[in-house]
Amino acid sequence: MHAISFIQDMAVIMLVAGLVTILCHRFKQPVVLGYIIAGFLIGPHTPPFALIHEEETIKILAELGVIFLMFCLGLEFSLRKLFKVGATAFIAAFLEIVLMIWIGYEIGAFFGWSTMDSLFLGAILAISSTTIIIKALSDLKMKNERFAQLIFGVLIVEDILGIGIIALLSGIALSGSVETGQVFATVGKLSLFMVVALVIGILLVPRLLAYVAKFESNEMLLVTVLGLCFGFCLLVVKLEYSMVLGAFLIGAIIAESRQLAQIERLVEPVRDMFSAIFFVAIGLMIDPAILVEYAWPIAVITVAVVLGKMVSCGIGAFIAGNDGRTSLRVGMGLSQIGEFSFIIAALGMTLQVTSDFLYPVAVAVSAITTLLTPYLIRSADPLSQKLAGIVPSRIARVFNLYGDWLRSIQPQGQGAVLAGMIRKILLQVGVNIALVVAIFLSGAYFAGTLAGYLSDWVGQANLQKGLVWGAALLLSLPFLIAAYRKLKALSMLLAEMGVTPEKAGRHTARVRKVIAEVIPALSLGVIMLLLMALSASILPTLELLVLIALLAAGVIALLWRWLIRVHSRMQIALMETLEQSQDHHR
């Protein structure tokens, strides 16, 4: 019977996984390693025989494991955390990812692997493992030290960049080639989609969850959360992005709800169950013969991961202004690969663009670097002392001077406040513009369908498109006006704070006025140009555009106040959600 052999599989997986993880725990190794070993033991490549019968079903459940892993990563990720991580995290993560992709690609090329294999190898090496680092740091009781906080910051940035990498790789794998323009287009569309999804999601989802939570039924809350998770994954898949991206995004959205703690408590057991299946399924795929055959690449890649991450993250942390010891600790803490690499390797296999050996190689490298992680973290301090002894004091002084210089140019006091305000306004403008772009692009995407619906009432094709365009313009007006007003506020702020009487002397007032008027005018022009460019995606002719633009101008004049009110109400709702969840955040 089908069901019984499936139960047998589950029994074997869970029993062996439980046993091996207990052993792993005794020897202070992460649970993940235990799962993979368990999968290897019961897999088809190890004697005495294959213990798993319904491999197809197990693979589907492993897929659920990936979804839940990424969903929980999204729950733990939060926009606020991302805004708070300092320059260190951004610089280190960016440097690490770029360098590791390049190193991975070069290693692949060196061994004569295909372009796709090399590219995926680069991506596999790019991102460190959150679970393994957290495990190692808490085992070493270093979770609250400064370098650990930096590492967590890097991991958050890595998550979001990793999501981008996955989207990029899917695009490249589907088209089969790497073109700069295409990469930018993909990144642009992806960023746009993420901003729109986050804004709409944070407006709607926390409200829905608060409503469901009122019933005080764990079961209903869980089912609703699962529905949102799978539903959003499905939507993302239909938009031809990876499911993984959807799970992460909806997790990040749900993370902004007040019920986050309760939801995490409910979802964690489900994640633990399915992620165990996922990691065991990884172990199932390991063929010892492949490991022996690829022993040489595995060794090279392992060294590359440890040294590459140490150097790139360390330099990144140093550039951002940390002392040498902290930078080295950050670099050595991040020197491993883990679950994200498996997900990327799985992506390659699902898309059928990578060779069979890549997955086991990634798993082997991950296992070795995982084992090394605690030793690396512990040896960071002795190593930095030894380095300090070797480096000539002159060079050391140059390094120290760099740090001093960096600290001296950091904005402080009023300057820091101003910088913060400018950043905030620019972010708001960016979000508003992104929403406008999204409205126009979806208008263009659905123009055909919409025109079809309209054809009963409106005969002329041009007029149909015109109507679609008009609707898009009307929808985006609140955001356009908001962006314009924010920019105006920014220009006034700049004029007031940037132009001080000490510098401009008696011209102060006049310079301020110029700045306060030039920037809005410029931005209005830029917005108009953007609108023109966007309109081209829907509208074919210029005459119509002019006609409708005039109409729009009329509408704006009439509804100016109302449109402002609409937008500010939405903005208040968004801010409230973000602030409410902040109170309840860990």
Added chain:
Amino acid sequence: MHAISFIQDMAVIMLVAGLVTILCHRFKQPVVLGYIIAGFLIGPHTPPFALIHEEETIKILAELGVIFLMFCLGLEFSLRKLFKVGATAFIAAFLEIVLMIWIGYEIGAFFGWSTMDSLFLGAILAISSTTIIIKALSDLKMKNERFAQLIFGVLIVEDILGIGIIALLSGIALSGSVETGQVFATVGKLSLFMVVALVIGILLVPRLLAYVAKFESNEMLLVTVLGLCFGFCLLVVKLEYSMVLGAFLIGAIIAESRQLAQIERLVEPVRDMFSAIFFVAIGLMIDPAILVEYAWPIAVITVAVVLGKMVSCGIGAFIAGNDGRTSLRVGMGLSQIGEFSFIIAALGMTLQVTSDFLYPVAVAVSAITTLLTPYLIRSADPLSQKLAGIVPSRIARVFNLYGDWLRSIQPQGQGAVLAGMIRKILLQVGVNIALVVAIFLSGAYFAGTLAGYLSDWVGQANLQKGLVWGAALLLSLPFLIAAYRKLKALSMLLAEMGVTPEKAGRHTARVRKVIAEVIPALSLGVIMLLLMALSASILPTLELLVLIALLAAGVIALLWRWLIRVHSRMQIALMETLEQSQDHHR
């Protein structure tokens, strides 16, 4: 792609289930009903089209739902609770089940259904729904009233009897016929298996879980619990019992561990997820055409369920000594069918002995009776007042007299203590004898295999069997001696407490001595006879038996004290587990 259509299924199931359950909650209906309706809506029989693609995979996950449902039922069930429920629960549950099976069978026969269909219909009607009753009682805020406590007692007994019914039905379905002897054999073997599994399980499992819990990792505890659950289910399936039975038993075993509260918190989300799939999968199977076609049977069965359960449980509660009002409330509270019925109906379909229409009919009856439940509970009081007005005062007096008489014959004071002690000793003797029987039966079962292993060292077939028999005897000696000693203690107790000087006068001492010696001698004889009977299952010849019996006598004489110590140590371990978990029990 396979995985994506599966994710789509999950998204549809969870989204629709979430939506419909929210609606159900608004209209104060149980969540279960919402799931079934959701399944019906997205099912293949309702327009516009079938929304589920990977029905096979969903069915497997629904199977997991059944396992988790029964596992959690086992977790909530506990041996201690079973020992505590009063006579009311036993009498009412037994009466209800017997009557409802009979009614169901007769209804099936009346409509000309096959014997199997009728039998399964009876079993489907036999057991009330714990989840629906708890939901209704907490909605009505009656959970802490006396009749509610009685209902919970009945539900606990129903669970264990329901497990028996499932085992019986599986046996009957496999053999295709109902024979009294076979039924008794099945019940006997089942009870034996359950006792042995519980004793061994409670000795081992809580210790294992306490060990795993020391690592303070929710993930490892969950994986271990899942491993135990699936592993035990697999064992039970290999012994040709139903998986459902295994899930319930291992749940009851784990319920005796100290980590129960933590385990329940971890397993509940997993159960909620899969049980949602299970109930939705039930809804998927509902074909409106069948409901219309079988409208008449559905109506008859619904009336039969409401009236039959009301009468049987009410009378049961009354016989056990409750007043009329409480009895009626108990009866009306239990007037519905639910998840157990679905499991039995699913069993019939899996074993392919029932017709297709039975499942939808059961679901329809369950839905209607679920909707009726709160109204029935609320109308119990008015109805009992109305009945009290109608019933002639003479008959009412007879009823009251019955209650008084029942209370008068209940053992009280010293008598009650004595009865309690006797019950306890008999239970211990029963458990020990059951273990002995189990050892010999497994000896007989594995005799062939064991003899095969022995054949390298021992040539003669008789000698091989003799060795197996000897080993079985040696293994069972601690339990045999314990049973004998318990019986001896019982006889002394009876002699001391039962023979009072008031009754026996100056013969007291002599009568006591006779009783204290006759009972052990008799029990020794019975034990010997039992051993002979059991030995026949392994041994072919008498000479060998005599030879080894002599050897055994020698061993007993030599090791008497040691064997007692072995047994008492095991007993202490068992008692400790039960008492420890009592402290931590809700």
